[in-house]
Amino acid sequence: MSQPIPRIVRATVTPILISDPPLLNVLGVHQPYTPRTIVELETDTGATGVGETYGDTEYLEVARNLAKAVIGKPLTALNGLHDLAYDSAGLTPGTVNEFDPAGLRGARTNEKIVRSVVSAFEVASLDTLGKALGLPVHALLGGKVRDRVDYSGYLFYRWAEHPVEDAPRDDWGAALDPEGVVRQARRFTDTYGFRSFKLKGGVFPPEQEIAAIKALAEAFPDHPLRLDPNGGWSVESSVRVAEELDGKLEYLEDPTTGIDGMAEVRARTGALLATNMCVTTFGEIPEAFAKDAVQVVLSDHHYWGGLHATRELAALCRTHGVALSMHSNTHLGISLAAMTHVASVIPDLEYACDSHRPWQTEDVITEPHRFTGGAVEVSDAPGLGVELDRDALATLHERWIELDGFRDRDDVAAMRQADPTWVQPPLPRW
Ligand SMILES: O=C([O-])C(=O)C[C@H](O)[C@@H](O)C(=O)[O-]
Numbered sequence: 001m002s003q004p005i006p007r008i009v010r011a012t013v014t015p016i017l018i019s020d021p022p023l024l025n026v027l028g029v030h031q032p033y034t035p036r037t038i039v040e041l042e043t044d045t046g047a048t049g050v051g052e053t054y055g056d057t058e059y060l061e062v063a064r065n066l067a068k069a070v071i072g073k074p075l076t077a078l079n080g081l082h083d084l085a086y087d088s089a090g091l092t093p094g095t096v097n098e099f100d101p102a103g104l105r106g107a108r109t110n111e112k113i114v115r116s117v118v119s120a121f122e123v124a125s126l127d128t129l130g131k132a133l134g135l136p137v138h139a140l141l142g143g144k145v146r147d148r149v150d151y152s153g154y155l156f157y158r159w160a161e162h163p164v165e166d167a168p169r170d171d172w173g174a175a176l177d178p179e180g181v182v183r184q185a186r187r188f189t190d191t192y193g194f195r196s197f198k199l200k201g202g203v204f205p206p207e208q209e210i211a212a213i214k215a216l217a218e219a220f221p222d223h224p225l226r227l228d229p230n231g232g233w234s235v236e237s238s239v240r241v242a243e244e245l246d247g248k249l250e251y252l253e254d255p256t257t258g259i260d261g262m263a264e265v266r267a268r269t270g271a272l273l274a275t276n277m278c279v280t281t282f283g284e285i286p287e288a289f290a291k292d293a294v295q296v297v298l299s300d301h302h303y304w305g306g307l308h309a310t311r312e313l314a315a316l317c318r319t320h321g322v323a324l325s326m327h328s329n330t331h332l333g334i335s336l337a338a339m340t341h342v343a344s345v346i347p348d349l350e351y352a353c354d355s356h357r358p359w360q361t362e363d364v365i366t367e368p369h370r371f372t373g374g375a376v377e378v379s380d381a382p383g384l385g386v387e388l389d390r391d392a393l394a395t396l397h398e399r400w401i402e403l404d405g406f407r408d409r410d411d412v413a414a415m416r417q418a419d420p421t422w423v424q425p426p427l428p429r430w
């Protein structure tokens, strides 16, 4: 006997600020606090679920509108979320900002904002549905093909402390040269067992970053390595780095900006190139793949629009012989759970995924994930397999209310706290 599909009766959007260390990148430095949005859904049958996404003001606005619009909708109406988000926010597709000061993921567009918000509602819906059915999210996506998902150790040049008073602190110390990077990698691997490393570059002139990769290669000869300057280099510099590091990298990530620049680096060096900047939406795929600009697409279920969309992306990549792996920005355990579920159902995932999570000291789930052997176990518990920590959520939301200067991530402005002359660096920087 068929049952009515549960309908959504409550959708709550809670903005939070989470502590973030002073991690450096081509734009500047992370703020002491990064905004995230937590979405909670409840159905008329009493089932509940959670999702997480970016929390900057523009995202939050769209999320708040979508929260009103989903009331009364069937829990399984996932394919309508995208249009509902556009309509409820009164948006049309378009570019908001040619360069995103917050996330180093190409231009900031309404499409990316909408998809990022939709991802949190889609994940929350799947969590709710899974819990109602007693099935893990991976089962709702066709079933896991692996029990553990590999993540790479995400190394950053960093300062010991933020240059502002009362900022959160940690005990990692500074990493500003090859020795510091190797020390950080050693601690990462001792603590979490990571079996590959990615170094966030674009911070120092390429020679210094080449030296850091060489030091890592010497210290960890069995660990695959990646370098990601977020488009900080010209084509000429990219070619030089690719040649200097030939044989030392498993791939080079976004050495330069734009599809044409990436295609030229590929054509001149044969280096394997990954991106989370020049292919971040479905519309960019035909040109990038036709020009052989990228060989590894770093998906991010937030900005591709959710877990189903990530599987669609995986199918497209597979069809074109392009590999798929996973990008990450600052995030908490709800996102890590979603990333792990979707990664577990993609058969041909050959590279370890990225995750910022080891840098975070706070979470909104009662039992944060553990990285062991560089991997996270895929949960078979109903839904995402996480439980919301309401006290932690309330505390981090209070912080969002109090510290209104951090509600939009801006790495350029954060850098100005240390260097008042700092302006958004033009790319390429070198
Ligand atoms: O792989 C990437 O490009 C990123 O993770 C972008 C991020 O914004 C990262 O650079 C960061 O958080 O500094």
Ligand SMILES: [Mg+2]
Binding pocket: 228, 230, 253, 254, 275, 276, 277, 327
């Ligand atoms: Mg990247």
